Amino acid sequence: MNDTSIYNECLELATRVEGLKNRIAQRREEKDKISHLNAVLSSIRDVSRLIIKEKDPQSLIQGICSSLIEKRSFHNAWIVLVDEHGRVTTGSEAGLGADFQKILQKIENDRMPRCCHMVLSEDRFLVTTNPCRECLNCPVSYMYDGRGSISARLEHDGRIYGILTVSVPIAYSQDPEEHELFKDVADDIAYALHSIDVERDRKRKEVALREARDKLERRVRERTRDLEVLSSRLLNAQEAERKRIAADLHDGIGQCLSAVKFMVETVIQQLDGKVARQAIKSLDALVPLLQESSEEIRNIIMNLRPSILDDLGILATIGWFCRQFTSVYSHIRLTKTIEIEEDQVPETLKIIIFRIVQEAMNNIAKYADAGAVSIYLGKKDNALELRIEDNGRGFSVDRFMTSGSSALAFGLTGMKERAELSGGSFRITSSPGKGTRVEARWGYSCVRSY
Template sequence: MQNQKPRAPLSTSRDRLGEFLDSPEERMELLVRIMDALPVSITYVNPRQCYVFSNKTCEKWFGRCLDDIRGRHVSDVLGPELYEEARFGVESALAGKAVSYERSVPFRDGALQRIATSFIPHKDARGELRGFFTLEVDVTYLNECKQTEEKLQTSHQQLLDIIEFLPDATFVIDRERRVIAWNRAIETMTGLRKSEILGRGDFAYAVPFYGRPRPILIDLVMNDRIDLEECYDFIERKGNTVFGEVLVPNAYEGKGAYLWGTASPLFDVKGDIIGAIQSIRDITDRKRARDALLESERQLRNLSAQLLRAHEEERKRIARELHDSTGQSLAALKFYVDNALNMKERGKPDEMANCLDRMVPLIRNAIEEARRIYMGLRPSILDDLGIIATIQWYCREVQKTCPKTNILERIDVQEDKIPEDIKIVIFRLVQESLNNIIKYGKAERVTISLVSTSSAIELIVQDNGVGFDLDAYLHTENRNRGLGLAGMRERMELSGGTFSIQSIIGEGTTIRAVWPVSVRECDARPCRASSYEPP
């Protein structure tokens, strides 16, 4: 292979070995230890067919200790039957010819094992035969090892396949923090193909997320001393697993996402950490939904507080008006009634009649004041004549108090086609809109439009006033405008409609409310328009 490094010459390897081993005895001891560790039966036989050397594997194969093997004839150790099977190899090696073959040999436990045997002659520098080596390998054992290795490779591939098709973005690193698995989901999340990242270390797996190499969640399970508390919005450790949540701006090729990660170590059979795995889940939608829910709860708390304040202010207003107007009228009436009764007792009918005459305008005024108060709470005209007449009446009342504002109404819907449950909502929206326009808008012209389409009823209140910064208003916690826009929106949502508002500073404001209805409920009538010009 092109990338394979050339092997060092044998003499070079010996020279390097000599740097650590000072004597031939040490070298021989090392060689014996190496051969004893091999799962191969290794022997050295002299020309007289006597064993000179045998490694420890021979003890298991021959059922004899090493001292009982060395110095004995091959036939004595193998026995007559096995020696006959090995004779060809022995004689070939003594003749200076290397041979190899396989044969079945019964072991001491009775199991028949397939053995691969090699006879290798050994000659000195002059070419004279000094003996031969025998190497015997348990082919059955090698096959089992091969099958085990194949099973391990299959299991490894199955594990990689499972990781590959996991729905969560997942990657795996080894002990040296090199990436050894990078599944399809994380390819999509990062835009980085596995061919570009596999085998890379030095925190390369962090670059697609943070734009630079740095420790991330998976590194916490590899090293407890890494501090990432400040790098995550949330981080927690349960046993060997670490959980974390963070906003990652570089995810999805710069689109950004809120990510939830779990990282766990991987152990070998000895319990040592050999790597780690991290799974990453995109929780952006869930995070936004949770934030929206929290914002909705905050708005609901604010609206509830505003409702309580509005109710209290309404009570104060009614109490004040009852005290200042109706209360004063009733006090005056009591005074005239007392006078009339006093004149009656004193026998002065003319003075009593005069007191009664003075009571009439007071009673009329009290009735008018009471009517004004309850009409402000819920105008009876809404129940008697309907929403169209109520809008017209209310526009006249506002026009009386604000003669400089021109109010134009445009009605293009039949009264009986408007659902009863939204009539009061329409009135309150018109009422709140006009109140805001008079207080803050400084408008010269206001248009109120109530029309029906093929699928909806639409209310539009438009003015040419000063307008306002809508974003600043929506983000202001302390709004001293009663229920304001929040109350309008709440009424719309409760009645099944949609609410929108547009405002441009210096150009005015447009409020739009839409209620979806069936086609049968939306038969339009000819448009009626009326206006109330300032005198």
């Protein structure tokens, strides 16, 4: 073997060694790339979990920045968020430290770094191979020595939410696979920010709707209370007017009729035996008419405001009313049960109880065609209870109460208002052919002035 052969063999061996070195380097690069891509994919999975879990924008972007560098997929990462007008609202970083504040200050002072300016106003996606040379006005460009950067606009449905920038080895900054993964991450972050905005807007609307509803309910309660006070005053005025008219009838017309009757009877006695009976016959006929008129005036007075209520109380008044009712409607069997003492009935409820009894019994006489009626007034479970029942024809409560067009409906509404305005509850139960039950109940702690 001569020198030439040895040289050729050495040259071939050197070529093979060089090829082997290249393949080893290529394998190492491929291995590093796979490792890097795995780290990126792992970071993306962490980001996806954060997007699902986190509902606060600040916490979300801080968690994303930390996740992107945690698996050594990127050297550093930072996110700046802007509002609809492009003004910075917040920002987060991982791997930059205190220098990140300088970026925020430059943006706020309208001296936006190159990557921010281009991504927010021009290109949605930007790759910077050598930030140290290309981004001279960036306060963190010195940190990118030997690395490139990738920036992407965070945008969804036309709304720009901000910018995401990461630092990567220069070799990967030009990799299409890296670009696609990064774009996917940016799109996912933008969609997450959009979802947070939608949810916040929904909650704001719910709060506004709830506040509007509460305000309306308060106004309705206030107006209802005002109407209740007005109704109470009207009923008070009505009772006062009834009492005044009853007193005027008693002291005026009632006494005049009594005086006239007395004078006619006196004249008849004086003329008796002195003139022919035929001459005073008309005077004899006048006496029963005067008596009947007096009785009618007395009935009107008692219906307007029975003096017995003020003199003897509600129990005596109910007893008197029942006797009057029985004398007029003798075909109706009336049962009265009183299980309470006079002093156990609040003064403010006495006239209300009488009016409900009066209205209910008048309705029974006019409409029920009943053969039996029962009245109960008593104390049960620290509450005063009034109940009137009949076995008459009954009726559809809903139809009558909603129509409000009949005298019966008007009377039922009046009873209900009297009971509820005084702090009680009112219920009427009836159906065709099954009679009617009227119930009013007042808790002693809830009784209001009438």
